[in-house]
Amino acid sequence: MGSKNPAKVHAVQEVLIKEPFEVHSVDVPSLVSAQPFSDEETVTGAINRAKQALASADAAFSIGLEGGVYRQNGHLYLCNWGALVTPEQAIYTAGGLRMQLPTYMVEKLEQGYELSAALAANASQQEGAVGVLTNGRISRKEMFTHIVRACYGQYLVH
Incomplete structure (x- = not known):
């Protein structure tokens, strides 16, 4: 998998825990902006991470996640x-x-800050924007777990 981010790694581990695979994470760049500003750029970042991680290992597949x-x-x-x-x-x-971002986050993003810097001071890497915006009701790991399930499910049916 193309990240060392704990929330992303734990999401992949949760989905694949009962599968015959070992999860290895590598730190690879997304090759897009530090703060992607479109669906196209964000999905491209995820694809780039997966491709680079796969190139660094002998694996059945690789997963990239991008916010x-x-x-x-x-x-x-x-x-x-x-x-x-x-x-x-x-x-x-x-x-x-x-989910729609509040004005204070939008203002920071428009000033050139990354989303992580636009968050409240007490937001952790585990909590992320989704944790802040849902008052902890949805974790970053949980959000990414759904995406990993969807990608892996497609892989299994093809």
């Missing part, structure tokens, strides 16, 4: 994407939870 934001109808929304890539270059993608 970003996108603008719709004058509002800025949180978005999250995942990609599963096989050695044959089959690519399975899935998107996750979307």
Whole structure:
């Protein structure tokens, strides 16, 4: 998997825990902006992470996860994407939870800050924007787990 981020790694581990795979994480760049500002850029980042992780290991597949934001109808929304890539270059993608960002976050993002810097001072890497925006009712790991399930499910049926 193409990240060392604990929430992302734990999401992949949770989905694959009963499967015949070992999860190895590597720190690879997304090759997109530090703060992706569209669905296209965010999914591209996820695909890039999965491809780079796969290139660094002999694996049945690799998973990349990426968070970003996108603008719709004058509002800025949180978005999250995942990609599963096989050695044959089959690519399975899935998107996750979307929610409107509050004004204070939008202002920071428009000033050039990354989403992590626009969060409340007490937000942890585990909690992330989704944890802050849902008052802890949805964790970052839980959000990414749904995406990993969707990517892995597609892989299994193809």
